[in-house]
Amino acid sequence: MDLNFHVVTVATDVSRAGILIESSRKFEVPVLNLGSNVPWRAGQAGGLKINLLKRFLSGLDDANIVLFVDGYDTLVNAPLDEIAERFFEAEVDILFAAQRQWRSEKDLSGHFPETKSGDRYLNGGAYVGLAASLREFLSAPLADDDDDQTYLSEAYLRHSQGGSDIQVALDTEARLFQSVSAASSDITITEEKQILNTTVDRRPLILHGGGDKADKRRFTNLGASLGISRKQIQFTGTNGAFDVVGPEIILTDFLDPAECRKLIAMAEDYGEWKSMYGDKFPAQELRLRTLDINLFNKLEVHFANDLNKIIEKYWWPMRMICLRDAFIIKYSPDTQASLSCHTDASMVSGIVKLNDDYEGGDTWFHRQQYSTKYAPVGKMVLWPGQVTHGHEGREVTAGTKYSLVIWTSRTRNDLNY
Numbered sequence: 001m002d003l004n005f006h007v008v009t010v011a012t013d014v015s016r017a018g019i020l021i022e023s024s025r026k027f028e029v030p031v032l033n034l035g036s037n038v039p040w041r042a043g044q045a046g047g048l049k050i051n052l053l054k055r056f057l058s059g060l061d062d063a064n065i066v067l068f069v070d071g072y073d074t075l076v077n078a079p080l081d082e083i084a085e086r087f088f089e090a091e092v093d094i095l096f097a098a099q100r101q102w103r104s105e106k107d108l109s110g111h112f113p114e115t116k117s118g119d120r121y122l123n124g125g126a127y128v129g130l131a132a133s134l135r136e137f138l139s140a141p142l143a144d145d146d147d148d149q150t151y152l153s154e155a156y157l158r159h160s161q162g163g164s165d166i167q168v169a170l171d172t173e174a175r176l177f178q179s180v181s182a183a184s185s186d187i188t189i190t191e192e193k194q195i196l197n198t199t200v201d202r203r204p205l206i207l208h209g210g211g212d213k214a215d216k217r218r219f220t221n222l223g224a225s226l227g228i229s230r231k232q233i234q235f236t237g238t239n240g241a242f243d244v245v246g247p248e249i250i251l252t253d254f255l256d257p258a259e260c261r262k263l264i265a266m267a268e269d270y271g272e273w274k275s276m277y278g279d280k281f282p283a284q285e286l287r288l289r290t291l292d293i294n295l296f297n298k299l300e301v302h303f304a305n306d307l308n309k310i311i312e313k314y315w316w317p318m319r320m321i322c323l324r325d326a327f328i329i330k331y332s333p334d335t336q337a338s339l340s341c342h343t344d345a346s347m348v349s350g351i352v353k354l355n356d357d358y359e360g361g362d363t364w365f366h367r368q369q370y371s372t373k374y375a376p377v378g379k380m381v382l383w384p385g386q387v388t389h390g391h392e393g394r395e396v397t398a399g400t401k402y403s404l405v406i407w408t409s410r411t412r413n414d415l416n417y
Ligand SMILES: O=C(O)CCC(=O)C(=O)O
Pocket: 329, 339, 344, 351, 361, 362, 363, 391, 392, 393, 394, 403, 405
C-alpha cells in the first residue's frame, strides 16, 4: 500500500497486546509498536504514549497519515484501505474516537455538546490524522506522567473553538471508531462479523475498550464474537524429560517465560481475585476455568497427554490421575503475602513460578527441606500432595508473586475439596 498510512501503538509490555496483534494479523494491518523496549515506570500515565508519538511524527513527511491505537484494549476489524477510506470520508485533518463517559480528573465535560449516539467526549485511545496536523495539534509539551486524556481534550477544545486551521472532529457517529463500555447496549456483532452501532446505524471498523474492568471484559467478549482473541497460551511439551530436585519432588518444562507473562497479563486484565480457603485469607486466587474455560480444557489435554506420562513414570505404579483444578495465585506484601503450612487435597500437585521479580515468596517443603527458590520461571515442580509434602508459601517481602498451581485427583470431576 503506497498510502503512507502508518498504524502505531505503544505497548511497553507486548504480552498484553494479544488482541490488537491477533486482529491486525487477521486483516494484514502492519502495526508499529513505538513502545518496544521502552521501560515503563510505575505510576507513569499516558503522557509517555504521546511523547513517543510526537517523536515518531517528527521524522515523518507532512503527507503521511498516522493512526494511533492503544495497545492493550483495541482491535481492528478491517484491512488498512477500508480504514483509510473511512478517514477520508470524514473530510477532516484529525478524527478522534468518541466516548460516553467523562473519565479525567479535570472536568471539561461541559464543553462537549450532546450527540445522537450518546458518545460525546474525546477518547484518547484511538485517533487518526495527517502527520503535519497531528504535529501541530500535539505541539504543547507534556510530561511522561501527565494524563493524556486531559491533554488531548484541552488541545481539542483549543482547536475546535476557532483560531486554528486544522479541522478536528470527534467520531461521534461511529464512522470509524467505536468505544466500548459495559453499559452501551447499542453495540452488536452481525452475522458477517461486523461491528454494528444500532443507534446511529453505522459499522465502525476499530473497537476500543478502555474504562473499567467491566468495560474491558465487554471488549474482550465482543472481540471473541468477532473471532478475535488473544492467541492462546502454548504449553511446552516435556518429551518425557524431568529432573529429580528433592525427595519425591520432580521438575519439568511447562511454560515459556513469555507465555508466563501472557498468563499474568490475562489474569490481571480479568482482575477478580477470590479466596478458595474460606475467610482465612484475602481474595488472591483466580481459577483457570473461570479465567478462560478453553485454556483450562487445553491444559487438561496437555496434562493427560504429557505431564501425566511423567508422573506415572516417576511414581510407578500409581495410575489414573486426572487434572482436577488449576489456579493462579497472587501474593504481595500489602495483600496476601504468604500461605501457611498445609498439605493439598490433591494426589499430585504442581506449582509453576510465573515470575521471579519479587523478594521472598519461595514455596518451602519443611519435611523435605526443599525450596522452590531456584526453580526457573515456567518450570513445574511436582510432589505427592496429601500426606508427606507439607509446604508453605513463604512471605513475599517486596514485589508481586504469581504462581500457577495444579491439583489432581484419582477420578475425573472430583471437585469436592
Ligand atoms: O504459591 C505457593 O507458594 C504455594 C501454593 C500452594 O501450596 C497451594 O495453592 O496449595
